[in-house]
Amino acid sequence: MIEKKYNLIVIGSGAAGMMAAITAARNGKKVLLLEKLSKIGAKLKATGGGRCNLTNTLDNETFMGRFGRDGRFMSPALDALDHKALMAFFKEIGVESHAPDGYRVFPVTHSSSTVIHAMEAEMARLGVEVRCSQKVVSLLYDEDTVTGVKTENDLFYADHVIVATGGKGYPVLGAEGDGYTLAESVGHKVTEVYPAMMPLRTKEKWVSNCTANTIAKVVMTVNMKKYKKLKAQGDLIFTKSGIRGPVVLDFSREITPLLSKYDEVPVLMNLTKGMNEEQIRSHLKKEIAEDPHRNTLELLATLLPESVSRELCKLSEADPEVGFSKQKGQIRDRLIKLLAWTPLTINGHDGFKMAMITRGGVSLKEIDPNTMQSRKMKGLYFCGEVMNLDGPCGGYNLQWSFASGYVAGKLYG
Numbered sequence: 001m002i003e004k005k006y007n008l009i010v011i012g013s014g015a016a017g018m019m020a021a022i023t024a025a026r027n028g029k030k031v032l033l034l035e036k037l038s039k040i041g042a043k044l045k046a047t048g049g050g051r052c053n054l055t056n057t058l059d060n061e062t063f064m065g066r067f068g069r070d071g072r073f074m075s076p077a078l079d080a081l082d083h084k085a086l087m088a089f090f091k092e093i094g095v096e097s098h099a100p101d102g103y104r105v106f107p108v109t110h111s112s113s114t115v116i117h118a119m120e121a122e123m124a125r126l127g128v129e130v131r132c133s134q135k136v137v138s139l140l141y142d143e144d145t146v147t148g149v150k151t152e153n154d155l156f157y158a159d160h161v162i163v164a165t166g167g168k169g170y171p172v173l174g175a176e177g178d179g180y181t182l183a184e185s186v187g188h189k190v191t192e193v194y195p196a197m198m199p200l201r202t203k204e205k206w207v208s209n210c211t212a213n214t215i216a217k218v219v220m221t222v223n224m225k226k227y228k229k230l231k232a233q234g235d236l237i238f239t240k241s242g243i244r245g246p247v248v249l250d251f252s253r254e255i256t257p258l259l260s261k262y263d264e265v266p267v268l269m270n271l272t273k274g275m276n277e278e279q280i281r282s283h284l285k286k287e288i289a290e291d292p293h294r295n296t297l298e299l300l301a302t303l304l305p306e307s308v309s310r311e312l313c314k315l316s317e318a319d320p321e322v323g324f325s326k327q328k329g330q331i332r333d334r335l336i337k338l339l340a341w342t343p344l345t346i347n348g349h350d351g352f353k354m355a356m357i358t359r360g361g362v363s364l365k366e367i368d369p370n371t372m373q374s375r376k377m378k379g380l381y382f383c384g385e386v387m388n389l390d391g392p393c394g395g396y397n398l399q400w401s402f403a404s405g406y407v408a409g410k411l412y413g
Helices: 015-026 042-050 058-065 071-080 082-094 110-124 177-185 206-211 246-259 279-289 296-302 306-316 327-338 396-408
Strands: 003-011 030-032 104-107 130-131 136-142 145-152 153-164 194-195 200-202 216-221 231-238 242-244 265-270 342-349 357-359 380-384
Touching: 003 015, 003 082, 003 145, 003 177, 015 030, 015 042, 015 153, 015 396, 030 153, 042 110, 042 200, 042 206, 058 071, 071 396, 082 104, 082 396, 104 110, 110 130, 136 153, 136 177, 153 177, 153 396, 194 246, 200 246, 206 306, 216 246, 242 246, 242 342, 246 265, 246 342, 246 357, 265 380, 279 296, 279 327, 296 306, 296 327, 380 396
Parallel strands: 003 030, 003 153, 030 130, 153 380
Antiparallel strands: 136 145, 145 153, 194 357, 200 242, 200 342, 216 231, 216 265, 231 242, 265 342
16 A cells, blocks of 8 residues: 655646646645546546637636626636636647637647647656546545545545546546545535536427538527526537537536426527517518518528428428418418527436536535635645536636636645
8 A cells, every 4th residue: 555745636637637736846846646547637638529628718707707606706716827827828838729719719739639748748847746547535634634535545645635526527537526525525515416518308309300400699598487587699409309509508507407406498599690570570571572482481591491491380380382471470470489489398418428517516615716725624625627616618617627726736725
């Protein structure tokens, strides 16, 4: 059995854990990084489909606002390492980054491997000891002070321990909620956790006929009186069993908790780039004036892909081969309402195995946002997704992981 003493032990080799290890080592600390898988950075490698959307160019206030009411918890971390400082850090270790759309920031290689290799090289340069295939099973502590960790085979001692284990999304990449168990073992509260940022299944089967197209700038809202304020916008893709795409990834953060309360969650989708009924009528009127011989399907295809147009015709009982003005008035009205707000019923998802992130985690009330240190155990810190804070897709969660890892690695307090 190995027994060694360090200044810091970091549990987990994701974005937050590696950043914490590098930061502490740069400050002269003797650091041990423990990873339960056989390689480091497994989940980071899969981020953004392997392209690694590091951060985005939003100012800190707007950025925090996208995380909801708890977003302000990030303020000290973002002050310490905002997107500009993060890009500078990566440039310093040999990773050039850019924002090709002016918003999302990627490594110029658009490869997460570039990021992992650079951080691995920096840890090696700094003398960070990395041990893989080491699953931490418990924290060691003396009354209210952490003293180290116990793995399945060894004991490691340190004055500081950082829990950077991530959530429960993509368990095949090592995310199994280990950090929650460690946090609870020393008295921390862990909120209920839900899979998030994932495709959703629908009750309606017609979506399977529309799988070939991406629909841009879709607005989605929950059609339940109590939750009408919940809304998301982005591109949508229909699948054989439901919906996916950026708008769905974002909205699933709100939907999965509701699905744990209700069997079904009705939603409304505006598929016409935000046009309301009056604007849709005006558009159709103009199109008819330009070519009065088009049938209803051809007319709708000026707004939507033909496959979707055909399904909306079926839902409204409109004959797609007949001219729009020849449809019954109530059918025309029904079709315009469907174009403005298309109803769907969300009735399931694939659980954590397909979740990019986890909603919920270690309670923020028990963590000092200035240091990421536990308010319950001296020398214990948390960073990244293990905490109860998650944002939409678009570089939000990685920026938060890097920034919180940076602050935790400073070992204040």
